[in-house]
C-alpha cells in the first residue's frame with residue numbers, strides 16, 4: 487500500500503506513535519510518506535520505503551497568521567496525487583483531519599482518510615466551542631476513525647455526540663528497543679549511594695500535574711534515600727524548580743531535558759510517576775512497563791486500560807499525593823513485590839501492547855477500508 491502519514495513531528499506521544507507506526511509499516515513493505523512540517527524526531531535512520539514531504543509554511547504580509555492548515559492540505563493533495571496514496575492516516579484531529587478532508591476533496595474519493603484520536607484533540611480542544619463543531623465534522627468525514635483507548639472513544643461520543651463507529655486501537659511499544667537496558671554505571675552517577683530513582687517524563691503542561699510529582703517526591707524522600715529525575719520540558723518546569731528549591735530538594739533532583747533514547751533513560755528508574763489530570767492512554771506508562779519499571783499513576787482517562795492496579799503499578803485518585811507517595815513507598819520497600827510488578831509489567835507490555843499485533847490491527851483496518859468492507863460514516867448535519 488502507499489500510505490501517507492501526518493502528525494506533529496516534534497515531541498509528543500501522538501507524533502511518536504505515528505512515526506513508529508510508519509517505520510513498522512515500511513518494514514512490512516509498504517511505501518510510507520510522511521507529510522509533516524519537520525522530520526519526525528523518532529524517524530531515525532534511512533529506510534528505502536520511507537519518504538518525507540516537508541510542509542513549508544510561508545509567511546506573507548497579507549496574512550496575519552501563517553496558513554499552516556491550508557499549506558498542509560495542499561501538500562497532502564500533491565503527495566496523494568503524485569505518489570498514488572491509497573491511505574492518508576492523520577494523527578490528532580486538529581487540524582489534520584480537516585486538512586485531509588480538504589485534500590480528499592481536491593484529489594477524489596479513492597483516497598481514504600484514517601484519523602486517529604490521541605487525547606487532547608478531544609479532551610481539551612473538544613470543549614472549546616470555537617473548534618468543537620469542526621472537530622466533529624472532521625471525525626464524521628473521515629473514512630475510518632480510531633482512538634487510543636476505550637475511554638477516549640466514550641468521551642468523544644459523549645462530548646461531540648459522534649454516532650459513527652470509532653475503532654479501538656491501543657498504542658504500542660516496540661519490544662526490540664524497549665526493554666530494561668544495562669545502565670548500572672550510569673545509575674551510579676545519579677544514585678551514587680544506592681538511592682531509589684523516581685522518574686517523571688512529560689511535556690510539563692498543567693494537565694500533567696507536575697507540582698504533584700514534587701509533592702509525592704517530597705513525601706518519599708522523607709522516608710528513604712531517593713532522587714528525582716525529571717525528563718522533558720514545558721511550561722510548568724519553572725514551578726517545579728521553584729517548589730524543589732523551597733523544599734530544599736533541588737540537590738536531590740536531576741533535570742535531564744528532552745531525551746532521544748528514552749528506553750535507556752527509563753531503565754534508570756525504580757518507579758515512574760504519572761499523576762496526570764487527563765491522560766487518554768499514557769504512552770510513557772507503557773514505555774516504562776516495557777522496561778520493567780512499575781508505574782504509580784492516577785486512575786484517569788485510559789490509564790486504567792494500560793496499568794493494572796495492584797499488578798503492574800498502582801492507580802490513585804487524581805490529586806491524592808499522599809496515596810501516590812504511599813504506593814510508591816510500598817513498592818520501593820518490598821523487593822519481592824517490586825520484582826513481581828516489574829515482571830508483570832514487561833509481560834503485559836509485550837502481550838497486550840505488542841508492536842507487531844497493533845501494526846497488524848492497523849494494516850487490517852486499511853485493507854478492509856480499501857476493500858470497501860468497512861462501515862461507512864453516518865452523515866450528520868452540524
Ligand code: GMT
Pocket residue numbers: 497498499500501503578604605606609634657689691693764765766767768769770787
Ligand atoms: O500528553 C500530551 O500532552 C501529548 C499528547 C500528544 O498529542 O502527543 O499525548 C496524547 O497522545 C498520546 C499518544 O496517543 C497519549 O499517550 C497521551 O495520553 C495523550 N495525552 C493526553 O491525553 C493528555
